[in-house]
Amino acid sequence: MFARPFRVKSNTAIKGSDRRKLKADISAAFPLLSAEELSELIPNKEELNVVKIYAHKGDGVILYVLHKNPLFFELEKHIYPTVYVLWRYPALLPVFRTWPPVLQKLIGGADLMLPGVVVPSSGLPDVQQGNCCSVTLVNSRAPVAVGTAAVSTGEMLSLGMKGRGVCVLHTYMDNLWAFGDKSCPPSLPDAEIEGQGVNGEEYECDEEGEEGEEEVEKCVEEEQSPSEAAPDPACSGIEELSLAEQEEEKGEKGNEEEEENQGDHKMLQETMDGLLLQCFLHALKSKVKKSELPLLTSTFLRNHMFACCPTGKQLDIKKSSYKKLSKFLQAMQKQHNLVRVKELTKGVESIVEVDWKNPELRSFRVPQETDVVAAPVQDGGEGDPPYHPPEITTLYSVSARLEPLFLDAQKRKGAILQPAEVRHIITEYVKKNELVDENNKNYVNINPILCDCLLEKSEYQEVEALKWDDLFSRTLGRMQECYQVVFPGQAPIKKKGHIEPIDISVASRGSNKKVTLIKNLDVYGLDPAVVATALQRRVQASAVLQPIPGSKDKVLVQIQGNQIHQISNLLLDHYQIPRKYIQGLDKAPKGGKKK
Template sequence: MFKKPLTNLKSFSPLRSSDRRRFQNEAYGAYPSVKEICTAEEGASHLMPDDLLSAKFISHIGTAGVLYKHEKKPLWISLENMPPVPTVYTMWQYPSMLPKLYTWGPVVRKLMDGADLMIPGLVLGPEGQLPDLNTGDLVAITIKGYSIPLAVGTMALPTSNITPRSGMKGKAVHIIHIYKDFLWAMGDKSEPPDLESISDDDYEEEVNEEEHEQTKDIDVIAEKTQEISMMPDTTTNAKQLTTNEIDEWLLKSVYQALVFKIKHENASSVLPLSASSFYSAYIMPCRPLTVGSEVDIKKSSWKKLQKFLKALDKSGLLKTKEQRGETMVVSINYSHPSLQDLHKYKTMESATVQAANAKETAAKQAASAVKVTDATKSKNSISNQIEIQDIFKPLGNSLQKFFEEAKHDKDGLYTIPQVRQAMLDYIKIHDSVDPQNQKMINIDPVLCDAILTKQEYNLVNKLTRDQILHRICQKMQPFHSLKLPGKDAVLKKGPCKPIEVVQEVRQGRKTITKVTGVEGFGLDVEELCKELTRLCASSATYNPIHGVSPKNPLHEIMVQGPQIKNITHFVISKGVPARFIDTEDKTAKKGKGKK
């Protein structure tokens, strides 16, 4: 409920004595153990201090309630049809006021991100059983082995219907408030008593049988990686390989494929990749030339490709995802230790390429005249292509400081791969990788100032590399490099604006096609109109667009008839990349949308 700031919070005002006593009695009725503690001490009213303040609020999800605070620290929440709900600050003072459910450290971090507590995340506490709770009852949540509550929520179903670690799925608790959310940030931001860290250690010890097998696979990969580094690059093929040797060469083929075939700078354009394509097009060609014919997933200890990729995913080397029933490789961790300091070896693909090159050379010698003609055509086609590249420049002191800390020029111009390299250099210099999860990067003060919003300062502690890269590029000033055929590249401010081709009806039933934005690609409007007249066999005229600076005049080309397809192919033939052409057919029937 408090994952994001409150959308509407009224001004705090002091409670009348009668309202304060009534609210205190409600709390005592809901929490008898607190009443015993308070009434046994002098000054029983300290549960609800005399100067308690209240204010109405509406959360970001539309829930209305009343917030009670004392000395700038929120103590209670009042929600409709519920007893007074304590905040973590109150529960830390009275740890036993609510029954507790226990979970793992990694699950708590998920709850901090706004998730509800799921049944698979529950674990039995010291009593060996769950407390007796019904749907809607308030419950505190904490980590196994730690008695101080870290969150409060309501039961999604009775505990009598829950059996932890049984494979049951679904929500167990709807989270209301948790340590480190925006309600906690409204207070003094103190830490839970005696909490050293939210550790994963116990969680790792309690994995189920399937996770044990996966962990065993990871250990096998780690052991084999060390053995691979000691193996020679060639092996005699006199004897048949053992299963252990096949495993080693299969892993080495994966590393070779990732580093030298897919390559770091090309990964974003290659991925996502289906498991079968990854195996056949990348792993198999990168098998060693001397023993490659013996290396096969079916002969390995993994037997199946799915299990092999799952082990690679668990080891942190790459990330897979199920899409429409098929396993996809979606990202590669090029900072993984297994991909460092690799050396090329002769692969099965290299032998095939050499044979193909020899065959191609013979074919060229046999038909040199035809090849020269084809080469000329190919060269003309390439030279006609307009090259566009996104460029970024650090903007603002916080982002410039980030590039300085990464040992890069704070005033330089960067392509996306160069920004990524600067980010990786920064992570390496400052050792920012989360030791418990290699995929996550700890957000230090420099990164916090550079990429986080003010509302995220106290909530976001870790991000993935891709998330950090995306945020950095969003904060940078955009430029684009435009290289026309036969000319030097020109740097222009802002992102490249696409050519817009719109087909619509005018004057009742007359269809026309409008084209705008061709000037940004160095195309002459008058010449285009002449060529479009011949191509479309219809009238093509142009008029200036009103409200545009006279120094950089823009025009709208108008072609008679439905000509989206002809114009699109024509503009592509002029060298404009297809991704910079936006088309819209306003004459299409509802539901068809863009062409």
């Protein structure tokens, strides 16, 4: 799960009540932990952080981090320990053992297959399918992987130790391990397994190792992905010598390719550095005014530098040698003396001075293409992808009561239609059945089907005709409302019911302090973390993400003070969300009367 880099969504200190709940959950999940051991893992007075991340496949995971080391991770409401915890308490989980060469495959995202399991003299641990378990290497009790049992112990034996054994979630040397202090496994020797082979049989290490490779060639099953090469069959690799020889050969053959790739990478970096400098000088010369100073560096990048990027090119700081805007601006300050950057508030840098007389700036010629306007981007900082508001359409679903009215158009219950399609089908039905009133074309005569579908029981004997507008409104009113959301370049998303508006509310916290809460940003394709960062920079106030009670994997943005004016400007002007999809703008603070 953590074989590839993950994205951090938020990082906050845990609350006291949540700390107590976490302790109770860990105690229930791992009953072998004593009260003292639990207090050591989750101390009462030391800061414990809750880090929410997205794995590379989009899974939402919660990490519990103490002293910069992730101790536990929560996935789909199940808590799993990391290798940092298991190195302190190696007997916490049922243990499966395997051979050292298999570890590299596990780190790459493979699951542990039963032919690769080394069975000790005491037998396999007793597990049920889905139970949390750990993986160790021969001659060491220090766990190197955490996962879940693919099948029960009984099924493993009945299958003849063939098939998948452990579905691996986390390993030593993966990206979750790298999120901590990157320490190595402790030395915990296990003499019981010495001399034993695959599945507990005696095994002699042969330098050629052909028979051994055939016997354990399927000890792991790797994840298949388009970006990965086909897996090599050498998964037995009991003799480490052959593995080292393969690596040496690969290294010799790949030296030339690596040098070529490094040359190409360096050339791309130099090209992006040149584009970055051009946009920087262009922005200073033609966009920035002295009255704007001090100017937030993020605003300078978003509103000025991006606007100066030539058509057909894309400005991406991460592809330059600087990697970050702050490092680029430091270089412009120290090496070129073009600007002076200062941290006016903690963690927020601004351009406070520009040397308009600098020879390099004065000699710079603005390119002829001056009307380039960059696409609006999410207001989150460096390198965020462009944001375009979705196209939202109201749709209608055929209900069971109205199904007879739509049968001629071959639309049955549950069919989703545009309002124009509904009007067209009703019009064709009226014309086909000759229901237009001969004396007044504005009226439609009611036949038995229209009567059953559109009239109330009290109207059956009284209403003989309806106006066209009334006919259409009654039809739409008796259909189930749906909506369709279309993001640029993505397939339409259709859902039943009304689309939830972005909900803005003001609440009181301790000592009557006001906070502003924003919900449902994700419905409109907005990343709550990006919006929180943008608001924090705009209003210079603390903004955090909080889970929404009763909903899974949904968060709200909480920012100090009544910030509805700023939120309104951000959503309406910058993100261009239509006002009708925003709820709570009327709660903005009213300006006081001047005395």
